[in-house]
Amino acid sequence: MVELDVQIPTAFDPFADAENLDATGAKEYVHIRIQQRNGKKCLTTVQGLKGNFSYDKILKDVKKQFCCNGNVVQDKVMGKIIQLQGDQRKNVSHFLVQAGIVKKEQIKIHGF
Template sequence: MQKWENIGLRKSLTTVQGLKKDFSYNKILKDLKKEFCCNGTVVQDPELGQVIQLQGDQRKNVLTFLVQAGIVKKENIKIHGF
């Protein structure tokens, strides 16, 4: 699941949550940062577990990346904010 948050006037944050625990979040983050030329981090949320946060509005990019990499199926992704 992806979520987009507006931070201030021009800054935004894209979060990716709910991936299987079998995946290496740090490896996925590294690939996402390299692919989209943005910064990001993996944070631990008390309710959601590990969450990937990326700078900027990367919703469509992350959707395409996760589907092409075979990490999730397109019908299992829910994008908020559209």
């Protein structure tokens, strides 16, 4: 038999950095999605905002600034979700960053 001079690394823990996620500034993402309704109609959803924010006040400001309708929906699994009429993904992401609610790196925009 041939013996190879190769070092095999010991157990690698891919979640070793996960301990640092409990620190402040952890990567908790705000997900902005678009859902197709019937025909040309679509719906924008904002999910993942922290619970210490007033969803109703954020919704009121967004509705006024972008001239759209919307509401806050309570989901069993996901928590509170903001729903807006139309494709407001870019508008909402710019609004959340400028208002200081989240950082730009914490926003994930999904959709087609």
